[in-house]
Amino acid sequence: MTIKRPDGRKPNELRKMVAKVGIIPNADGSALFAFGDTIAIAAVYGPRKLHPQHMQDPATSVLRCNYDLLSFSVEDRKKPGPSRRSSEISKVAGWALEPVIDLEAFPNTVIDVQIYILQADAGTRTAGINAASMALAHAGIPMKDLVCSLAVGKLDKDFVVDLTKEEEDFEEGEGATDFALAKLANSDEFSLLQLDGKIRPNEVTEILVLASEACREIYEVQKKALKEAVVQQ
Amino acid sequence: MEISNVTKEYMARLFSEGKRFDGRGLFDLRDIEISLDVSNKAEGSARVKIGKTEVIVGVKLGIDTPYPDSPDKGNLMCTGELLPLASPKFESGPPGFRAIELGRLIDRAIRESGMVDLSKLVIKEGEKVWVIYVDIYPINDDGNLIDAASIGAVIALKNAKMPALDENNIIDYSSRKGSLPLSKETFPIAFSFYKLGDAIILDPTREEEEACETRITFGISKWNKHYMINSCQKAGEKILTKEELAKIMEILPKKFDEVNEKLKKLI
Numbered sequence: 001m002t003i004k005r006p007d008g009r010k011p012n013e014l015r016k017m018v019a020k021v022g023i024i025p026n027a028d029g030s031a032l033f034a035f036g037d038t039i040a041i042a043a044v045y046g047p048r049k050l051h052p053q054h055m056q057d058p059a060t061s062v063l064r065c066n067y068d069l070l071s072f073s074v075e076d077r078k079k080p081g082p083s084r085r086s087s088e089i090s091k092v093a094g095w096a097l098e099p100v101i102d103l104e105a106f107p108n109t110v111i112d113v114q115i116y117i118l119q120a121d122a123g124t125r126t127a128g129i130n131a132a133s134m135a136l137a138h139a140g141i142p143m144k145d146l147v148c149s150l151a152v153g154k155l156d157k158d159f160v161v162d163l164t165k166e167e168e169d170f171e172e173g174e175g176a177t178d179f180a181l182a183k184l185a186n187s188d189e190f191s192l193l194q195l196d197g198k199i200r201p202n203e204v205t206e207i208l209v210l211a212s213e214a215c216r217e218i219y220e221v222q223k224k225a226l227k228e229a230v231v232q233q
Numbered sequence: 234m235e236i237s238n239v240t241k242e243y244m245a246r247l248f249s250e251g252k253r254f255d256g257r258g259l260f261d262l263r264d265i266e267i268s269l270d271v272s273n274k275a276e277g278s279a280r281v282k283i284g285k286t287e288v289i290v291g292v293k294l295g296i297d298t299p300y301p302d303s304p305d306k307g308n309l310m311c312t313g314e315l316l317p318l319a320s321p322k323f324e325s326g327p328p329g330f331r332a333i334e335l336g337r338l339i340d341r342a343i344r345e346s347g348m349v350d351l352s353k354l355v356i357k358e359g360e361k362v363w364v365i366y367v368d369i370y371p372i373n374d375d376g377n378l379i380d381a382a383s384i385g386a387v388i389a390l391k392n393a394k395m396p397a398l399d400e401n402n403i404i405d406y407s408s409r410k411g412s413l414p415l416s417k418e419t420f421p422i423a424f425s426f427y428k429l430g431d432a433i434i435l436d437p438t439r440e441e442e443e444a445c446e447t448r449i450t451f452g453i454s455k456w457n458k459h460y461m462i463n464s465c466q467k468a469g470e471k472i473l474t475k476e477e478l479a480k481i482m483e484i485l486p487k488k489f490d491e492v493n494e495k496l497k498k499l500i
Contacts (some may be wrong), residue, residue: 063470086328088334092466092468094470095469095470098470179465184472187473189468189472190478193466194465194466194467195464196345197463198345198461198463199421200460200461205432205479205482208478
């Protein structure tokens with residue numbers, strides 16, 4: 001039996017995406033990315049000199065990524081400041097972005113990526129990575145590809161893309177599964193894989209294919225927003 | 234000490250030929266040893282050795298208010314602390330990322346597998362519930378701490394006994410009886426695959442772990458007779474291809490069975 005999605009979407013249908021580039025004038029690069037009611041903004045500062053000096057690496061730039069929720073972005077106010085959850089997501093988001101960036105072009109420097117969530121309805125890390133990927137490109141940092149990210153989930157036994165909070169809390173049958181993925185837009189290479197829930201080992205390939213197809217749509221939205229930003233300038 | 238580039242390159246070359254410094258195959262695990270009841274103050278505890286890596290896991294029970302979003306469930310808290318005792322690389326102070334990640338990975342593997350029935354840990358709905366604390370302490374880090382900790386956590390939970398409650402709902406630690414509300418069949422084991430160049434290995438020594446560029450950890454269990462992946466996390470700045478992930482999916486259930494058989498013999 002197929003379970004109907006609460007908002008009537010098809011299993012492989014993403015929420016309405018919004019992408020905007022250049023939203024923070026102070027930053028070297030910035031972007032907004034939204035999946036439906038989940039809105040993420042990202043700013044990139046750098047490459048700039050890394051301080052303290054002993055942390056500098058003469059071989060490469062250092063990518064520093066920070067993710068957090070604004071306190072009012074969730075139902076129960078989130079206490080401001082880093083948590084165990086946000087420090088883990090900061091780290092995995094950095095790992096998701098790093099494979100596309102030519103860090104060796106900027107020795108002794110740091111590239112700071114700041115990701116904040118204005119409004120959370122599940123999929124915040126994936127929206128944040130999409131925004132950050134655009135912000136890095138907007139900052140003019142040499143990249144070999146864009147990174148596209150989304151969550152694949154399960155409603156009982158059916159795979160669906162881009163879960164809402166309501167779907168994430170689904171508890172019937174095999175319960176909720178949330179599989180956050182990021183891939184390089186133009187290759188079958190994955191830079192983020194993070195899962196909670198229940199997935200059979202032989203289902204993983206099917207999920208990767210489903211994610212890849214959805215990532216193509218995300219990529220188009222990202223590219224369009226970046227092109228618009230160039231035209232404006 | 235950081236691993237030198239020469240060692241790393243040599244190791245990568247060996248891996249590409251399917252060999253390792255200690256003579257193991259790429260997916261061979263080191264010997265596992267297990268002992269129980271490390272501390273009699275803990276409700277349950279276990280010591281796990283994988284090769285020279287040693288981890289102690291203790292389970293304590295306490296009472297607390299439930300989380301607002303789950304008034305009808307007890308709490309589970311897994312914490313990892315990387316004691317400076319266990320490695321020249323660990324420093325005292327507030328938990329760093331590795332310690333946070335260790336606790337969170339074990340937490341997710343256990344929670345999502347459904348091994349612990351949290352709904353049976355309610356004392357008074359919405360007000361008072363049992364909290365299960367699973368605390369992980371590496372004693373000697375020679376690589377693969379996460380996988381060792383997952384085995385330790387599962388065995389310590391199975392080893393644990395519920396403390397008694399007196400008439401005022403205060404815990405009486407002096408008398409313990411009955412196990413925790415655990416599933417009879419389902420329990421998770423974590424497997425961390427490490428990648429160097431194009432080669433993938435399991436159960437790295439610390440030297441191998443330091444040389445590798447990418448890690449992906451899976452928590453896997455058996456649920457209603459099906460293998461289930463309950464948690465997954467990629468770490469490190471490189472990518473994994475679709476083909477590599479497909480290969481890992483073939484190996485994962487076999488390794489789960491292999492370790493499961495070993496554990497049955499050890500306990």
